[in-house]
Amino acid sequence: MTKTSIVTICVSLALLVGAVSVAAAAVPEVGQKAIDVTLPSQDGTTVNVQKDFKGKWVVLYFYPKDNTRGCTIEAHNFETDLPKYNAKNAVIVGVSVDSVDSHKDFCAKQSLTFKLLSDTDKKVVEQYGSLNPTGVAARNTFLIDPSGKIAKVWTAVKPEAHSEEVLAALDGMKK
Numbered sequence: 041m042t043k044t045s046i047v048t049i050c051v052s053l054a055l056l057v058g059a060v061s062v063a064a065a066a067v068p069e070v071g072q073k074a075i076d077v078t079l080p081s082q083d084g085t086t087v088n089v090q091k092d093f094k095g096k097w098v099v100l101y102f103y104p105k106d107n108t109r110g111c112t113i114e115a116h117n118f119e120t121d122l123p124k125y126n127a128k129n130a131v132i133v134g135v136s137v138d139s140v141d142s143h144k145d146f147c148a149k150q151s152l153t154f155k156l157l158s159d160t161d162k163k164v165v166e167q168y169g170s171l172n173p174t175g176v177a178a179r180n181t182f183l184i185d186p187s188g189k190i191a192k193v194w195t196a197v198k199p200e201a202h203s204e205e206v207l208a209a210l211d212g213m214k215k
Contacts, residue, residue: 067169067180070193074100074184075167079135079157082143087155089133090188097130097213098184099206101197102170102177106138106146106156110179114199119152121203128210129186131155136177137162183209 068075077089077100089098099118103111118125118132125132132154138146143156157164165171170180179199183192183206192209194202 101181117203
C-alpha cells in the first residue's frame with residue numbers, strides 16, 4: 041500500500057467518523073447586514089424575511105425543538121406579547137430545524153400565530169452561527185432593524201424572560 045493510499049484511507053475514515061469538523065459560521069454582529077432568510081413556514085408559504093417584512097423590526101429567533109418545555113415557554117411569551125410587538129412595528133419569526141409539519145402541529149397545539157420557519161437542511165441556522173453540535177438550533181435571537189441591519193444579538197437565551205428583554209431593547213432603539 042502506498043503512502044498516498046494510506047493518507048486517503050485515513051482522511052476518508054476521519055470524515056466518516058466525524059473527526060474532521062468544519063468551522064461553524066460566526067454569529068453575525070451588530071451593524072452587519074442581516075443574512076437573507078427564505079424558508080417555508082408552518083402554513084406552507086415561503087417567507088423571505090427581508091422582503092416580506094421590509095420596513096419592520098424583525099425578531100428572528102432560533103430555537104432547538106418544537107413542543108419542548110423551553111421552546112414552548114419562549115413561544116408562548118412571544119405570542120402573549122404580540123400586541124406589544126405590533127405596536128412597535130415589529131414581527132416575530134422563529135426558526136428551527138424541525139419540519140413544516142412539526143411547526144404546523146406546534147402552532148396548532150400552542151395557539152401560535154406568528155411565523156415559524158423550517159430549516160431542515162440547517163443552512164440558515166448555520167449561517168447565523170446558531171447550529172449546535174447536536175444538530176439542532178441554538179437558542180439565539182437577532183433583532184433586525186427596518187433597514188435590514190442587525191441591531192442586537194442575544195446568544196444562549198433564557199426563554200422565561202426573553203420576550204421582555206427584546207421588548208426593552210426595542211424601546212431603547214426607538215429613543
